[in-house]
Amino acid sequence: MMKKVLFAATVLLATLAACNGNNNAGANNAGDTNSNGNAAPPVIQYAVVNKYPHDTSYFTEGLEFNKGQLFESSGGNADESPYPSEFGIADLKTGKVTPKVKLDKTKYFGEGITFFGDKMYHLTWTSHVGFIYDANTFKLIREFRIPAQEGWGLTHDSTHLIMSDGTSNLYFLTPDSVKLAYITRVTDNNGPVSNINELEYVNGFIYANQWETNYILKIDAETGNVVGKINLENLQKEANSLRPGADVLNGIAYNKETGQLLVTGKRWPFIYEIKVQ
Numbered sequence: 053m054m055k056k057v058l059f060a061a062t063v064l065l066a067t068l069a070a071c072n073g074n075n076n077a078g079a080n081n082a083g084d085t086n087s088n089g090n091a092a093p094p095v096i097q098y099a100v101v102n103k104y105p106h107d108t109s110y111f112t113e114g115l116e117f118n119k120g121q122l123f124e125s126s127g128g129n130a131d132e133s134p135y136p137s138e139f140g141i142a143d144l145k146t147g148k149v150t151p152k153v154k155l156d157k158t159k160y161f162g163e164g165i166t167f168f169g170d171k172m173y174h175l176t177w178t179s180h181v182g183f184i185y186d187a188n189t190f191k192l193i194r195e196f197r198i199p200a201q202e203g204w205g206l207t208h209d210s211t212h213l214i215m216s217d218g219t220s221n222l223y224f225l226t227p228d229s230v231k232l233a234y235i236t237r238v239t240d241n242n243g244p245v246s247n248i249n250e251l252e253y254v255n256g257f258i259y260a261n262q263w264e265t266n267y268i269l270k271i272d273a274e275t276g277n278v279v280g281k282i283n284l285e286n287l288q289k290e291a292n293s294l295r296p297g298a299d300v301l302n303g304i305a306y307n308k309e310t311g312q313l314l315v316t317g318k319r320w321p322f323i324y325e326i327k328v329q
Contacts, residue, residue, distance in 0.1 A: 099326065204250070236273075250302050313328065
């Protein structure tokens with residue numbers, strides 16, 4: 053899709069390139085080691101406990117619970133994409149999304165979303181800006197500058213917003229000013245891990261879709277180390293068999309009140325509730 057073409061052509065800022073080093077999107081199987089003897093992250097087992105319908109018109113970029121409601125964002129542009137560039141409330145009974153904010157597709161390709169306090173934050177892909185809304189009314193409060201070449205995934209811990217840009221970097225931002233506090237690099241036994249996409253913070257760990265793979269990575273939020281991998285290849289195969297044109301795995305949402313963990317993909321026919329070990 054569009055992201056594949058432009059991502060390959062994007063030249064990262066020199067400071068970010070220096071931070072990234074030589075990224076490696078691939079990873080060894082669990083139990084493998086590199087030349088230094090470091091073990092690969094183990095494969096985390098999971099079980100599907102429920103399936104819900106999903107809006108296949110949505111090119112999913114973000115998925116997040118807020119006050120018991122599931123929110124989803126989609127990305128698209130006017131020239132190349134039929135998909136909406138918006139976010140709204142997803143109904144797990146019908147799969148349909150009720151839009152709350154629609155972006156101008158001639159300007160903005162919508163990306164990740166997250167709620168922090170009484171505000172909702174929304175990234176755009178290559179426009180270098182994000183938006184802050186009132187979390188109750190969805191009235192625009194202001195724009196902010198994204199501290200990277202691109203905006204991809206977004207989540208938060210108790211003190212910071214956490215953003216990805218498709219590299220191995222995780223950007224920790226102050227919620228009020230939306231300024232860069234620090235950068236953590238995602239690494240495994242082979243070094244930096246690139247293509248970090250949609251994010252979800254769960255009890256001290258960051259779960260991240262790795263773009264163009266079937267993996268969700270479990271990342272230690274303090275160190276950036278990948279401590280485990282969930283292989284959702286079977287869900288990807290089912291999505292492809294049931295919905296020709298289903299795209300990559302993308303979308304993780306955790307309901308901290310219930311412990312419910314949801315995953316989906318771009319134009320997938322289902323949102324899956326999974327239980328991990």
